[in-house]
Amino acid sequence: MTDMATSQGTRTRGWRGDWRVILLMGGFCLCYVAVGLRMGLLAATDPEEPKLAWSVTSDRPVRGEIIDRNGVLLAANLPAWSLYAHPREIKDPVAVADDLDRIFPQIDRDVLLKKLTGKQRFVWLKRPVTPREKQAVHDLGYPGLHFGNREIRIYPTGRTTAHIVGGVKAKREDVRFAELAGSGGIEKHFDERLRNPAEAHEPLQLSLDVSIQQAVRAELAMGMERLTAKGATAILMKVKTGEIVAMTSLPDFNPNERPELHRGDPAFNPRFNRAAQGRYELGSTFKVLTMAMALETEVAHSQTIIKTPPSLRYGRHRIGESHRMPPEMPLEDVVVKSSNVGSARVAMMVGTRRFKSYLKKLGFFDPSGLELSEAAKAKTLQPDYWTDLSTMTISFGHGLAASPIHLASAYATLANDGVRVYPSLLAGGRDNGKRVFSTQTSREMLRVMREVVIRGTAKRADVDGYELGGKTGTAEKVGRGGYDKNRVVSTFASVFPTSSPEYVLVVSLDEPTDRSGPRPVRGAGRTAVPVAGDIVRRIAPILGMRPLKPSNDATIATLDVNSE
Amino acid sequence: MNRHGVILLLLAIIAIAGWAYSINYNTLTTLDRVSELRSEIATERETLQVLKVEWAYLNAPERLEKLVRRHNRALGLMPMTPEVLSHAAAVPFAEGQPQFVFSGIPGDPYIPVPRGRPAWRSNQ
Numbered sequence: 001m002t003d004m005a006t007s008q009g010t011r012t013r014g015w016r017g018d019w020r021v022i023l024l025m026g027g028f029c030l031c032y033v034a035v036g037l038r039m040g041l042l043a044a045t046d047p048e049e050p051k052l053a054w055s056v057t058s059d060r061p062v063r064g065e066i067i068d069r070n071g072v073l074l075a076a077n078l079p080a081w082s083l084y085a086h087p088r089e090i091k092d093p094v095a096v097a098d099d100l101d102r103i104f105p106q107i108d109r110d111v112l113l114k115k116l117t118g119k120q121r122f123v124w125l126k127r128p129v130t131p132r133e134k135q136a137v138h139d140l141g142y143p144g145l146h147f148g149n150r151e152i153r154i155y156p157t158g159r160t161t162a163h164i165v166g167g168v169k170a171k172r173e174d175v176r177f178a179e180l181a182g183s184g185g186i187e188k189h190f191d192e193r194l195r196n197p198a199e200a201h202e203p204l205q206l207s208l209d210v211s212i213q214q215a216v217r218a219e220l221a222m223g224m225e226r227l228t229a230k231g232a233t234a235i236l237m238k239v240k241t242g243e244i245v246a247m248t249s250l251p252d253f254n255p256n257e258r259p260e261l262h263r264g265d266p267a268f269n270p271r272f273n274r275a276a277q278g279r280y281e282l283g284s285t286f287k288v289l290t291m292a293m294a295l296e297t298e299v300a301h302s303q304t305i306i307k308t309p310p311s312l313r314y315g316r317h318r319i320g321e322s323h324r325m326p327p328e329m330p331l332e333d334v335v336v337k338s339s340n341v342g343s344a345r346v347a348m349m350v351g352t353r354r355f356k357s358y359l360k361k362l363g364f365f366d367p368s369g370l371e372l373s374e375a376a377k378a379k380t381l382q383p384d385y386w387t388d389l390s391t392m393t394i395s396f397g398h399g400l401a402a403s404p405i406h407l408a409s410a411y412a413t414l415a416n417d418g419v420r421v422y423p424s425l426l427a428g429g430r431d432n433g434k435r436v437f438s439t440q441t442s443r444e445m446l447r448v449m450r451e452v453v454i455r456g457t458a459k460r461a462d463v464d465g466y467e468l469g470g471k472t473g474t475a476e477k478v479g480r481g482g483y484d485k486n487r488v489v490s491t492f493a494s495v496f497p498t499s500s501p502e503y504v505l506v507v508s509l510d511e512p513t514d515r516s517g518p519r520p521v522r523g524a525g526r527t528a529v530p531v532a533g534d535i536v537r538r539i540a541p542i543l544g545m546r547p548l549k550p551s552n553d554a555t556i557a558t559l560d561v562n563s564e
Numbered sequence: 565m566n567r568h569g570v571i572l573l574l575l576a577i578i579a580i581a582g583w584a585y586s587i588n589y590n591t592l593t594t595l596d597r598v599s600e601l602r603s604e605i606a607t608e609r610e611t612l613q614v615l616k617v618e619w620a621y622l623n624a625p626e627r628l629e630k631l632v633r634r635h636n637r638a639l640g641l642m643p644m645t646p647e648v649l650s651h652a653a654a655v656p657f658a659e660g661q662p663q664f665v666f667s668g669i670p671g672d673p674y675i676p677v678p679r680g681r682p683a684w685r686s687n688q
Binding site: 072073076077078079154156157158159160210211213214215217218463464465466537538540541542546547 | 610613616620625629645649
């Protein structure tokens with residue numbers, strides 16, 4: 001049935017079906033012709049950039065800017081040029097070389113001539129070129145000299161922030177652009193972030209405050225000069241967030257003319273960052289940590305009497321004092337008067353296992369985690385075999401070398417109610433970690449640190465109204481055949497104000513000598529401590545901190561006269 | 565179709581052709597103007613960048629400090645020290661006067677009462 005119906009239908013609509021096929025074919029033909037015509041048209045017309053879809057931003061790779069916590073520019077890009085030549089287009093290489101030599105006295109004329117007469121089709125002559133130099137070359141009017149576009153990295157704040165920003169070098173270079181890659185400091189650590197076009201328009205904001213940084217640097221440089229030190233470093237860190245407000249290392253360099261890799265004595269290498277890269281035995285500043293451990297493990301309290309004989313024997317070794325001590329004293333005086341023997345005995349009460357675990361919790365055995373390419377390599381130097389003797393000497397800061405950043409973080413942790421603080425150079429800082437010490441230990445240690453300044457080894461850092469508290473450390477440097485008495489690293493680690501800690505300041509001087517008295521003095525109390533006092537006096541007003549009590553009576557008396 | 569219709573159609577074609585022609589040229593001139601403005605914007609941006617960097621360089625604390633030191637005889641500036649900072653409440657006043665009003669400023673809740681009119685009109 002169905003078969004019959006179909007065949008019948010086909011037959012009755014015969015030619016109309018054909019007509020439909022023809023229509024369909026015609027339609028297809030039309031489509032093909034249309035596509036073919038369009039292709040022909042596209043092939044025949046000249047290629048042209050779409051004019052409106054073009055974006056305004058340049059297609060050159062641009063590196064992100066770096067700013068400080070107040071938005072001051074620390075690193076930026078400037079448009080510049082690079083000069084190149086096509087030697088085959090040059091008619092008179094000698095004249096060109098002579099004229100270029102006059103514009104660029106820093107390039108050797110013979111090198112220029114050799115480049116211009118060589119067989120290459122393309123040679124770089126000078127990178128980068130300033131606008132004035134470019135104009136001068138233009139005025140020469142020689143054919144064959146060309147300019148390429150590139151960006152140069154500028155550090156407007158110069159030396160002040162040299163070690164933090166680091167530097168860049170050209171990675172891939174072309175006549176249209178130069179791709180810059182970080183080669184040190186923040187520039188290297190955040191290279192990906194700064195190069196990523198999606199993030200490049202947003203400046204990278206650091207925790208640094210340039211005006212504080214400059215004040216710290218100026219005071220430190222003055223102190224370093226007065227004490228004829230080889231180098232110096234200072235770190236100012238916010239207690240709660242671990243943000244680094246100022247970090248300076250001397251000698252420094254001009255990042256706009258970054259020196260090449262340094263040969264010779266690394267102590268004089270200006271590119272070496274003493275704060276994050278240098279590792280030093282930090283001396284008695286560790287006694288504060290030792291005492292905090294003793295309080296925390298409850299092996300002693302501040303008034304526990306500790307026997308402090310003039311020296312302590314351990315096997316073949318002898319631990320001595322740097323100055324005379326009473327035969328016994330309360331634990332807090334071990335820190336205030338800085339007794340090595342007392343500290344060693346307290347460390348043995350804590351025990352090597354617990355001592356090490358606290359140092360671990362304070363971050364001494366890991367890289368500091370600071371966002372600088374150099375900081376990642378600065379791992380603490382510690383004994384290969386950790387014996388009880390190691391614990392004893394490390395309790396007063398000998399036998400373990402850590403970076404000043406490590407020390408600043410440990411003091412910040414102690415001051416931050418005992419909760420671990422991680423150092424950071426980014427605005428906002430990093431989140432705090434786990435609790436290391438109890439609130440009670442933290443309070444007690446702040447009181448003891450204040451005592452050190454009031455009646456101990458750091459009297460010269462007592463700035464009225466800022467309640468500075470801290471601990472000195474004088475570590476003899478290792479010379480030929482043991483420790484060298486005349487070459488020390490003197491350190492002062494401090495917290496202020498101790499009643500509600502806001503900042504940690506670590507000052508460290510390399511081989512300082514105070515020659516103002518009859519005999520040269522090298523101890524931290526006469527070197528690092530007064531420098532730290534000067535720094536606090538200078539920066540506290542800039543930080544907006546007011547003295548916590550009226551400065552002194554004399555000031556009020558003068559005001560009294562004026563108000564008459 | 566009558567003659568009028570044809571003439572009308574022809575006129576319409578001419579008008580439309582003229583309109584299309586002018587639109588085409590308007591577009592071209594606008595495109596030129598756009599690219600002109602774009603290069604102008606690019607130049608302005610570059611200038612802005614140069615000025616921004618120059619501003620940062622001129623205001624670099626290191627440079628300012630050098631300048632202050634060089635012209636210190638004329639400026640007579642000194643680094644701010646803690647001695648010059650205090651609370652307003654610490655300023656002593658003559659007795660018998662209401663001395664302080666509540667300021668609402670955190671950290672410094674009381675400010676002294678002004679003791680007379682400001683003297684800025686005295687020269688008249």
